[in-house]
Amino acid sequence: MKIGLECHVQLPTKSKMFCSCPTEDTEIPNSHVCPTCLGMPGSRPVLNRDVLKYGIMIAKMLNCEINETTWFARKTYFYPDMSKSVQITQYDNPIGERGVYYLNGKKPIRITRIHIEEDPGKTKRTADLTSLIDYNRSGIPLAEIVTEPDIATPAEAREFLTQMIGDIKHLLDIPNELEWTVKCDCNISVGVERVEVKNVNGMKHAEKALHAEMIRQIAMIKAKKKILRETRRYDPERDVTIGVRVKEFEDQYGYIDEPDLGIYHIKDLSDSIVIKESPQNMTLRLADQYKIDAKMAKQLVSTSVELAKLFEKVSRDLGTPNAVKWVAGPVSANWRVFEERDPTLDSEKIVEIIKGFNDGKITDTQCTIEIKSFMTGVDAAAVQGDSAGLDSMIEKFLDENPKIVADYQKNDKAANQVIGFVMKQTGGRYSSAEVVEAAKRLIEARF
Amino acid sequence: MTMNDTMKDLKAINAKYLMFHAMTDDTDAGDAKFLFSTKDNLTSNDMETCAGSRILEGYRPAFDADCIAKLRKAGGKLVGKCNMDEFGFGTFSTNSGFEIPRNPFDLERACGGSSGGSACAASVIEDHVSLGVSTGGSISCPASFCGVYGLTPTYGRVSRFGLIDYGNSLDKIGVISQKATDLKKYMTVIAGKDERDPTSMVQPEFRTAYRKMKSVAVPKEGIEGLSKEVEATFKKALEQLIAMGVDVDYVDMPSLKYAMPAYYVLATSEASTNLARYVGMRYGHQEGDHSLKFDDYFTSVRSKYFGDEAKRRILLGTFTRMAGFGGRHYAKAREVRQVIIKDYKSILETHDAVLAPTMPFTAPRFDEISKMSALDSYKADYLTVPANIAGIPHMSVPCGYDSNGMPVGMQFVADHWNEDILFSIAEDWEKQFDLRRPEVSI
């Protein structure tokens, strides 16, 4: 089975791609509009520098070759939400081509191209089926990322999208809590002929749409029916794909150059941009560089890139064993509280506490208590009481169930029994991260 | 005649010559320093703007075109928006969705196109300047037919903000007037960078200092297919130029013959995308039957309100840009443009300008035009399209009259950004040329 995706991702600019209208959300229809994004006769586009910049950043993240010169093209298609009946997009010489992106750091997914283009407006249906259009979205910048058919399963497609969107959010400093959607055209062939499922919204639907289409194609092959090369759409309610009648020539857009914008020499701009390491690449590097378990590396990075950076610092200054013992341990367990409590707190203090332990000035237990006290803001005596209570509860449970220690050595999921017990007993007094940390620490101490 | 006298006569003048699609109701000039009009494809926030097309009826732009704003700021009063071929699609202004302007020298004849109303206004109204727009010769042609001066500057010299597009890689806004000196005066106002039009942002300084034209090259391909009277008038003009101290050389420019097809492919390809936005929503006619499916709704509005030539050019442009219909015409035409630019540049290294008659014949009668095929009228543009496809500045200068008293024009073509030398030769020419004004009785 071969799956290839065309993914559309919004770029986080403050103003639209070709006009200065704000991109921020508004409840009022057609309020962030101007002659340009309404396509009014006499209006003209001017390109937003940051759209080019973000496009290049993503192209670099996807390891694409960046073209020295790039320009725009007009794609003509008629639809009520397309204010000019023309979309300004890229055809030849897009920003980047021939890239490769590694799924889970291992599997290469080839990237055909990445280009930038404008979004159309939003269409609403009325009771009498006529349309109502809000052009606030018209002209919002998008990146379109096209992959080769290197994806093996619908689940892998979702994995690819989740990882890529996560990396793009990190790359472009899009706040984690902001939902960032992706729209896909999904190409899938189980046998020989390729079918395109157009306009699928979100990663979950992409997986489901591909799955539904896969099942359909397998059934067709079993029934010895011919699969047609066609365009379909996904109906999430019925969980099936439906053929759409495509008129002859409809898949042709008669691209021509966009002469209102000219050309862009992006070599220098591209050379001047140094992109941040993606979370995915950081995970791989941590595991490799510090010889730590891939799971631990992933846990550190997915908790926070800042936590992973602290791990690197402690590892550099005080040795990797200290980083593993403390940063991946109690520091990680308390990180969320620490971040939410007061963003001005300096994690340098944590390094100092660990240094105290390393220098033999404080004991193992004292170090745990000081870290937790500093990070949560609870005073040391209370922490001591709490953690003593937690520790003794776990110790007691382990004494009663010695098999857990042996099981844990085979599969660390065995720790879940402890966690489940404590959570039930204490009714959420300790955070799950804290309980996990304590359980693992105490089990491992019994090896 | 004072400006206020002119203002009082405007309605009557328009009734006779039909140059305006929309015009002011004012009968005095207020504190204006000068009166001007523009082709109706330039947006004005106080007058309907239709670009000669019925599909745009009722379009009241929320903004002034950059050039109109600049003229107003300089003290100009906009008195009218001039009739034109629909979206600029024509050579005679007969493809207008509204009125067809009449030639000031003979009401039975055309003004030329597509800026026909503008050339007519410049010819008929005293002390008047009118803005035209040229895609393939739409300033030179009517200037020549109406016996006035018309300058088409370098592509990108005047901001196209507020211009209703025909072909975005070809459209240029310029000036038409009875006086050569006016062209420089008003071009100085409207030229310059505008952040709202990227193609205006790369221009060098606009030079206006006098620079004598010393030599011109006459391409042999530019004096083929002329009417006898145009040929004779042009030859006489060449003699006059020699007498003024200008060297005249004959040269070969074989690439000129490819300009016409290349121009029509590029222009209509771009036009067919520009006109895709007119679907009966947002502006112009919006009263169609919304219960139709969108494809059918769009089709019904477009079929009803686009004129014959607009439909022809949409079909032609759609065909030439769609690889699926078997042509690679668009890519080839784009290549030919580069060939023509190179040929001009090589000749302009050794000559100050390239010179030929503006049009191969003088203003035809309306009955003659109605007998022409589409291809015939495209072919009539063969002298004006080469400079236009190359985006180089050119000026049509009145150079004589035929036996019917109809004006003949010649067209000087200079290198990119060299408008200065065109102003200079036109002003030198003006001093010794006996310009005839049409008899305007109302």
Add this chain to the structure above:
Amino acid sequence: MDVKTVKDVAKFAHIELTDEELEKYCKDLSDIMEYFELLNEAPECNERGVNPILVEDILRDDIPKVEYDSDALLRDMDTYERYVRGPRLS
């Protein structure tokens, strides 16, 4: 250029033609395209130009601005509760 092609092009361009028009445009476009075959004889050129002059690297800073009163822009539009009204989607 045959009638079928003109029909397809017209459909794509959202123009409806009567039989009479179809015949007329077919003849006109055939004549025109036949003449345009001349382009095939034109010399080759490897240079690629989007515009007749070089327009390069014209960009705008990412600063949001509201430059037009949206009510004025909607003034002549057929709207319903500020939405632009359009035809049926299907």
